[in-house]
Amino acid sequence: MAWGAAYQGDEVEENSATPVDRGGRAVAAGEQSGDAGRDCISPLAEDFLRGMASLPNLQGKVLMTTRLRPRAVEVTGGLLLQGCREAELTQMEPEDAVAFFQKQGIRGGRAEIEQICGAYGYHPLSLRLLAGYILNDFEQPGDVKAAERLDLTGDLVQRRNHVLARSYENLSTPVRQLLGRIACFRGPVPIETLETIALKPSNALKPSKTQKQGFLGRLLKRLVSKSPSQSVFQDADKAAHYSSRKLNIDLQNLVQRGLLQFDRSNRRFDLHPIVRRYAYERMTAPKRTVAHSQLRDYFAAVPQPEQVQTLEDLEPIIELYHHQVRAGQYDEAWQIFYDRLDASLYYQLGAYQIYAELLRSLFPHGEDQLPQLQNESAQGWTLNSLANSYSLSGQPAKAIPLLEQGAAIAERREDKKNLAIALSNLANQQLSIGALQAAEANLHREIALGQEIENERRQAIGPQKLGRLLAYRGAWAEAAAELSIALEIFENQNSIQSQGIVWAHRALTALLRVRTGEPSAAATALTAAARALKLADETARTRYPHERDYVRAYWLLGAAHRVNDHLTESDTHLSNALTRCRIINSVDSEANILLDLARLRADQGQIKEAERLAHEALAITERSGYVLQGADVRLFFAQQALAQGDEAQALDHARHARQLARCDGGEHTYKVAYDEAGALLQSLGQPLTE
Numbered sequence: 191m192a193w194g195a196a197y198q199g200d201e202v203e204e205n206s207a208t209p210v211d212r213g214g215r216a217v218a219a220g221e222q223s224g225d226a227g228r229d230c231i232s233p234l235a236e237d238f239l240r241g242m243a244s245l246p247n248l249q250g251k252v253l254m255t256t257r258l259r260p261r262a263v264e265v266t267g268g269l270l271l272q273g274c275r276e277a278e279l280t281q282m283e284p285e286d287a288v289a290f291f292q293k294q295g296i297r298g299g300r301a302e303i304e305q306i307c308g309a310y311g312y313h314p315l316s317l318r319l320l321a322g323y324i325l326n327d328f329e330q331p332g333d334v335k336a337a338e339r340l341d342l343t344g345d346l347v348q349r350r351n352h353v354l355a356r357s358y359e360n361l362s363t364p365v366r367q368l369l370g371r372i373a374c375f376r377g378p379v380p381i382e383t384l385e386t387i388a389l390k391p392s393n394a395l396k397p398s399k400t401q402k403q404g405f406l407g408r409l410l411k412r413l414v415s416k417s418p419s420q421s422v423f424q425d426a427d428k429a430a431h432y433s434s435r436k437l438n439i440d441l442q443n444l445v446q447r448g449l450l451q452f453d454r455s456n457r458r459f460d461l462h463p464i465v466r467r468y469a470y471e472r473m474t475a476p477k478r479t480v481a482h483s484q485l486r487d488y489f490a491a492v493p494q495p496e497q498v499q500t501l502e503d504l505e506p507i508i509e510l511y512h513h514q515v516r517a518g519q520y521d522e523a524w525q526i527f528y529d530r531l532d533a534s535l536y537y538q539l540g541a542y543q544i545y546a547e548l549l550r551s552l553f554p555h556g557e558d559q560l561p562q563l564q565n566e567s568a569q570g571w572t573l574n575s576l577a578n579s580y581s582l583s584g585q586p587a588k589a590i591p592l593l594e595q596g597a598a599i600a601e602r603r604e605d606k607k608n609l610a611i612a613l614s615n616l617a618n619q620q621l622s623i624g625a626l627q628a629a630e631a632n633l634h635r636e637i638a639l640g641q642e643i644e645n646e647r648r649q650a651i652g653p654q655k656l657g658r659l660l661a662y663r664g665a666w667a668e669a670a671a672e673l674s675i676a677l678e679i680f681e682n683q684n685s686i687q688s689q690g691i692v693w694a695h696r697a698l699t700a701l702l703r704v705r706t707g708e709p710s711a712a713a714t715a716l717t718a719a720a721r722a723l724k725l726a727d728e729t730a731r732t733r734y735p736h737e738r739d740y741v742r743a744y745w746l747l748g749a750a751h752r753v754n755d756h757l758t759e760s761d762t763h764l765s766n767a768l769t770r771c772r773i774i775n776s777v778d779s780e781a782n783i784l785l786d787l788a789r790l791r792a793d794q795g796q797i798k799e800a801e802r803l804a805h806e807a808l809a810i811t812e813r814s815g816y817v818l819q820g821a822d823v824r825l826f827f828a829q830q831a832l833a834q835g836d837e838a839q840a841l842d843h844a845r846h847a848r849q850l851a852r853c854d855g856g857e858h859t860y861k862v863a864y865d866e867a868g869a870l871l872q873s874l875g876q877p878l879t880e
Contacts, residue, residue, distance in 0.1 A: 261806065281312035291334065294321045298334030306337045310353065315448075315462055319357045322447030326360065354468055357447055365440050366472070369449060369461075373469040374481045376512040377505075378458040385437065387488050479517055486513035498534045498734075501541055507531055508548065515551045520562040524552060524572065532575070540737040540774030546579040557592070567608070570599040574612055577619075582738070584777025584814040586619040593619065610639040610648045614655060621659055622778065624817030624850065626858040630659055650679035654692050661699040662818060664706075664861030669699055686732060690725030690739055693718050697746040704753045705862045715750040723747055741771045741779050749786045752793065760790050781807040781819045788826060801830065821850035821863040828870055837874055844870040 254260075263274045270276060282290070287307040288300050296303070310316040320337060327336035341352050361369065371387075372379060441459065444450035449469075451460045461469070473481070489510035495503040507530045514523035527548060535541045535548075552561040552572055561572045577592035597612035599605075613632040620629035633656040640648025657672035673692055680688040700715035723743040729736055748763030768783045784807035791800035804826050811820035828843035848867035851860040868878050 282307075282314055282317060284308070284312065287312050287317055290317065291321055291324075294325060295332055296321060296324055296334055297332055302334050306334060315464060316353050318448035319353050320448075322449065323353060323357050323360065326443075326447055354465070357449060358468065358472065361443075361447075361449075365443060366469075368437075368440050369444060369469045370473045370477070371481055371485075372450065372459060373461060373466045373473075374478070374485060374513070374516070376509055378453065378456075378460040381457045381459065384441070384459065385434070387485070482513040482516040486510060486517055486519075489513060494530065498538065501539055501544070504531060504534060508544075511548060512551075520552055521564055521568070524561075524563055524568050528568075528571070536575070536579070537736055537738075538734045540776065542579045542582045543775055546576060546583065549576040549579070557588075560595070566599050566603055567605070570596045570603075570605075570608060570612070573599070574608075574615060578615060581615075581619055581622075582776050582778050584780075584810065584816075586622050586815060590616065590619050590623075606639045606643045607645055607648065610636045610643075610645070610652075613639075614648075614651060617655060617659075621662070622818065623815050624853040624860070626659065626663065626860075627854040630656070630858070633659065646679055646683065647685075650676045650683075650685075650688065652676075654680075654688070654695065657692075658695045658698065661695070661702055662860050662862075663857060664702075664865075665857075666699070666703065673699070686725055687729040687736055687739065690722050690729060690743070693722040693725060694739075694742050694746055697722060697750060701746070701749055701753065702862050705866065712750070712753045715746070716754055719743060719747040719750045737770060737774050738776060738779075741767055741774070741776055741783075744770065745779065745783045745786065748783075748790075752786065752790050757790065757794060760786075764790060777810060777814060778816075781810040781814075781816060781823065784810070785819070785823055785826060792826075792830065797830070797834075801827075804830075817850050817853065818860050818863070821847045821860055821867070824850065825863055825866055825870070828867070832870065832873075840870065841874050841876065844874070844876075 259276060263271050284304045284307070288303045291298070291303045291307070306320070307317055310320060320340075323340070324334060324336045325332055327333070330336040340356060358366065358369075372384070441450065441452075445452050449461075449465055451462065452458070453460065470478070489506050492506040492510070494507070498504060507526065511523050511526045511531065514526060531545075531548070535545045549561075549572060550557070552563065553559065554562050557576075560569050563569050563572065573592045573596035577589040577596070580586070580589040580592070593612055593616040597609060597616060600609035600612055613636045617629040617632040617636070620626070620632065633652050636648060637652035637656070640646070640652060653672040654676035657669045657676065660669035660672060663669075673695055677689060677692045680692060697715050697718035700711045700718055703711035704715060722739075726736065726739040726743050729739065744763045744767035748760045748765075748767055751757075751760035751763060764783060764787050768780070768787065771779050771783055784803050788800040788803035788807065791797075791803060804823055808820070808823045808827075810816070811823055824843045824847035828840045828847060831837075831839035831843060844867050848864060848871065851863035851867055853859050871878060
């Protein structure tokens with residue numbers, strides 16, 4: 191067990207054992223959540239939608255079905271573009287419900303079908319279950335009159351629950367057990383997996399040489415010691431062996447009843463979330479534990495992929511982790527996550543949402559309690575890692591308390607290395623919310639701890655982050671010195687990825703200096719950003735792509751091209767940055783990219799588009815509490831309002847910008863933005879007050 195594992199930072203430890211991906215760009219992790227999910231991943235797709243919605247005299251219609259309305263078809267304030275119409279599909283239309291029933295082979299007149307469907311509010315899931323109930327009725331199979339025997343008393347929700355309950359109760363005990371086992375899976379189940387689990391005797395599942403060792407080996411030893419006639423899929427007290435024919439019949443039965451979905455193109459079975467929860471909750475706690483233990487044993491025998499290139503490669507390991515947690519084996523689950531999922535999900539694929547979801551399951555009593563782990567070091571690592579995933583998803587308010595808990599554990603254990611890492615990560619979040627004084631103090635303490643324990647990486651990462659903070663403070667000479675210290679150490683260690691981050695911070699520093707009017711800073715920014723991108727490519731070639739490094743490099747390169755008046759190149763790189771950013775849902779970077787795209791559009795004379803992009807950026811900064819980014823967005827609005835002669839709006843935005851940029855006051859201000867806002871206020875005849 192890796193109980194002495196180091197807390198997670200922004201860079202992979204150079205000696206860490208991680209899978210190598212020789213492929214191209216990482217693949218996204220799941221669907222974006224919340225309001226961010228209304229953005230198109232590709233700016234080109236946004237432009238297409240907006241263009242189609244606004245074309246004059248368009249002879250035709252574009253129909254789009256989506257769970258969330260794309261912001262591309264909205265104007266500021268959330269109103270739809272002229273020519274667009276939104277129809278919320280909360281229920282099926284009566285004629286569609288009739289057509290659906292008739293297509294299922296259900297007999298009955300239009301009025302009869304509409305009457306019974308109306309009793310369930312034309313709710314799609316309820317109607318699918320209702321159709322399955324009618325088709326499988328014993329007395330009047332396939333006749334809509336069979337639905338008349340269902341209880342239609344109570345409100346609409348009660349009736350919907352009733353049809354689900356009756357559909358479930360009409361199943362035989364083995365089929366209920368089959369549905370329950372499918373509900374135990376975390377997500378869709380390939381048909382081959384179901385067949386293997388249900389049909390093969392457990393001694394046919396052969397572990398690999400690697401899996402025979404350690405914890406997984408012990409699990410597999412238990413697995414193969416079972417009776418050859420017993421299927422892993424069945425309860426421990428049930429030895430009846432599934433036949434292929436019986437499994438096929440039972441699966442078809444569940445699909446026909448509407449309880450199970452089958453994706454033919456991918457050959458996967460899945461459950462509606464309501465059905466999954468209902469079937470899972472019908473299982474007793476002991477049966478759930480047994481089922482998860484058996485499924486855990488099955489997935490423990492699945493070989494580790496030689497190379498991880500997509501999230502799909504990790505699905506068997508994620509299922510193994512999931513069943514380990516549900517079986518109550520939290521410490522063993524943590525070890526699987528640490529050894530086999532952490533680096534690939536976090537660094538390589540940027541799958542922050544799934545990363546956080548999996549780690550949250552180690553907190554069965556809530557995140558205000560410690561994770562359900564026996565070892566304090568593992569607890570601290572989990573708190574730190576979950577916090578990092580929250581920070582990247584635009585949730586610093588959720589990240590900071592977890593990081594503080596992790597730092598407290600490390601300090602209590604006198605674990606100076608992990609205390610330094612926790613303070614470093616905490617400083618990142620404090621910087622984003624404008625707590626510059628606390629962030630700087632934590633970084634100085636990190637550096638001191640690194641020197642005390644003679645850990646060169648901590649002595650480099652501290653100055654790397656301190657250099658960025660000092661740049662925001664406008665302490666240019668000190669910032670340059672700290673970044674040079676970091677770069678020298680990383681070069682001596684041949685740490686390619688970390689060198690790339692230092693060059694990105696140098697590019698950021700130069701871009702801030704451009705705003706002060708320094709003539710040579712624009713060229714410096716371009717050189718540094720190009721170097722950051724080259725090092726990101728080198729990291730991808732020698733280890734695997736770090737998608738966050740690409741997002742950062744393309745953003746800074748696009749911004750640098752803009753201040754050098756290379757507008758075409760700027761557009762290409764900023765669009766690439768935004769696409770990559772949205773693929774991995776890296777909210778912490780999105781507002782910066784959107785703002786630089788807004789600046790670019792303003793330079794191109796596309797004022798309305800510039801304002802739209804800036805409003806998106808503003809929404810992120812306000813929702814996430816990003817103070818420094820918020821100051822920059824407010825400044826942009828103030829400058830645009832002033833250019834359009836709206837002094838009242840310019841004054842309001844400038845005041846907001848200066849208030850945000852003030853941060854802790856004194857020397858701990860976001861100096862460039864603070865000075866810009868002050869100059870703008872003075873140009874409007876406003877006295878400057880602290």
